[in-house]
Amino acid sequence: MRPDSLGPEPPDILPRSPHKTYGLMALVRGTSPLVDATPEDAVSTWPHLLLRGLICALVCLSALLAAAMLFDAPLHDPASAAETPDPAKAPWYLLGLQELVHYSAFIGGVLAPGLSLAGLVMLPYLDRSHARRPRDRRTGICLFTLFLLANLVLILIGAWFRGPGWSWTTPWSANTPGGRP
Amino acid sequence: MPSAEPGWIQRLARGRVWRSIFRGEPPGTARGNAQAVFQNLWLHFLPVKVRPHTLRFTYTFYLGGIAFLLFLVLAATGVALMFYYVPSVERAYHSIKDLQFVVSFGPLLRNLHRWSAHAMVVVVVLHMARVYYTASYKAPREFNWVVGVMLLLLTLGFSFTGMLLPWDQAGFWAATVGTGIVGCLPVVGKEVRLLLLGGDSVGQNALLRFYVLHCMALPLAMASLTATHFWRIRKDGGLSLPPSQESMASEERVP
Numbered sequence A: 001m002r003p004d005s006l007g008p009e010p011p012d013i014l015p016r017s018p019h020k021t022y023g024l025m026a027l028v029r030g031t032s033p034l035v036d037a038t039p040e041d042a043v044s045t046w047p048h049l050l051l052r053g054l055i056c057a058l059v060c061l062s063a064l065l066a067a068a069m070l071f072d073a074p075l076h077d078p079a080s081a082a083e084t085p086d087p088a089k090a091p092w093y094l095l096g097l098q099e100l101v102h103y104s105a106f107i108g109g110v111l112a113p114g115l116s117l118a119g120l121v122m123l124p125y126l127d128r129s130h131a132r133r134p135r136d137r138r139t140g141i142c143l144f145t146l147f148l149l150a151n152l153v154l155i156l157i158g159a160w161f162r163g164p165g166w167s168w169t170t171p172w173s174a175n176t177p178g179g180r181p
Numbered sequence B: 001m002p003s004a005e006p007g008w009i010q011r012l013a014r015g016r017v018w019r020s021i022f023r024g025e026p027p028g029t030a031r032g033n034a035q036a037v038f039q040n041l042w043l044h045f046l047p048v049k050v051r052p053h054t055l056r057f058t059y060t061f062y063l064g065g066i067a068f069l070l071f072l073v074l075a076a077t078g079v080a081l082m083f084y085y086v087p088s089v090e091r092a093y094h095s096i097k098d099l100q101f102v103v104s105f106g107p108l109l110r111n112l113h114r115w116s117a118h119a120m121v122v123v124v125v126l127h128m129a130r131v132y133y134t135a136s137y138k139a140p141r142e143f144n145w146v147v148g149v150m151l152l153l154l155t156l157g158f159s160f161t162g163m164l165l166p167w168d169q170a171g172f173w174a175a176t177v178g179t180g181i182v183g184c185l186p187v188v189g190k191e192v193r194l195l196l197l198g199g200d201s202v203g204q205n206a207l208l209r210f211y212v213l214h215c216m217a218l219p220l221a222m223a224s225l226t227a228t229h230f231w232r233i234r235k236d237g238g239l240s241l242p243p244s245q246e247s248m249a250s251e252e253r254v255p
Ligand code: HEM
Pocket: B060, B062, B063, B064, B065, B066, B067, B068, B071, B124, B125, B127, B128, B131, B134, B136, B137, B141, B144, B145, B146, B147, B148, B149, B151, B152, B155, B226, B229, B233, B238, B239, B240, B241
């Protein structure tokens, strides 16, 4: 007997036969008659993917450990509101922003980064083409590369070409303070 | 299928101890390999099988995975640093000095934390570039790109809040300049700045707020968003394929 908790009897799509040891279990939507089929060439995650991940992790950890043993993290003088360093440089990843702020606090510090961020977030919704091959998306690749390069150039300017009072200098001139890593 | 793991792993896997820890058949057989993944709490979000393309180093350069590894290193070394660090204007700088000169392995700990943090910013940006150049942000992965951008912002937020904690000149002035920029935001600028600093200049309140953000709020946000990011990779049908292999995968998305 079928217990009540199982709800109403499912519709008999194929009539059950007492002579068969198998039956239709479920109907699934799909394009292949194979259930749970993976492409012929799929490999198992363990060990193929996970061992590669492990090796990659070990290489990265060794590199980190080596760096940590060779180079000391900087610690400057204690904080003091009275002594303003000149130039007061932001950490390197914010130097591009600082360079822009130097031209205009609002346009450089708020508008430009705000628009870049909005552009990044909305990128997949703005770029509606399905093209995936590089030769079909030349414009996009150029624009994105320009965006990355612009950031890089601004950061390098901030790091190496800005001295006291945020005036121009060169990395090899005497008044360039040691860049802050 | 011939098994691919080294013999010593197989021998270990047949022992009593191993089998008390890992349920299911030992790896080596197709079923054992599958169970090694889906019966493991920490791995079960991974598919049991992947396309060979997923393994290819020159497609992803494993950058997302390396970013995650760096986050784990930062969390581990960060917890250790918290045992010594005191977020007070009087003591913060000295706790860092202690780490440098008194605590065993203190410099190693701090250096690991600092260099991993810098590396993470670089690696996350490179990962984003990889995703762009392989056009992996296109449907159905649009939203995972958005999650990614939030992860990038969190990464920068970590760096920014962490820099103030040693209470040295570099951090103090970076926080002063940075929150100054926040103050330029239209309409809400002043309020957000006040919220961040708990006053109108960088002082004890700001130090405590940056500390709580750095050690509590941001890690929680990062952990949740990383989980979302990984879960979406799976739900979006695994890693994107190169255009040449794309057509055959369109029917394989996991519902
Ligand atoms: C903390 C930061 C991040 C972590 C830990 C992370 C982790 C990962 C991992 C492990 C993968 C698998 C493939 C790979 O390793 O490349 C991945 C894929 C992906 N990530 Fe991230 N990610 C981060 C930030 C980002 C950012 C900043 C973006 C974009 C703005 C992004 C967008 C994506 C997309 C769209 C995929 C799918 C790629 C594909 O299918 O080929 N992620 N991420």
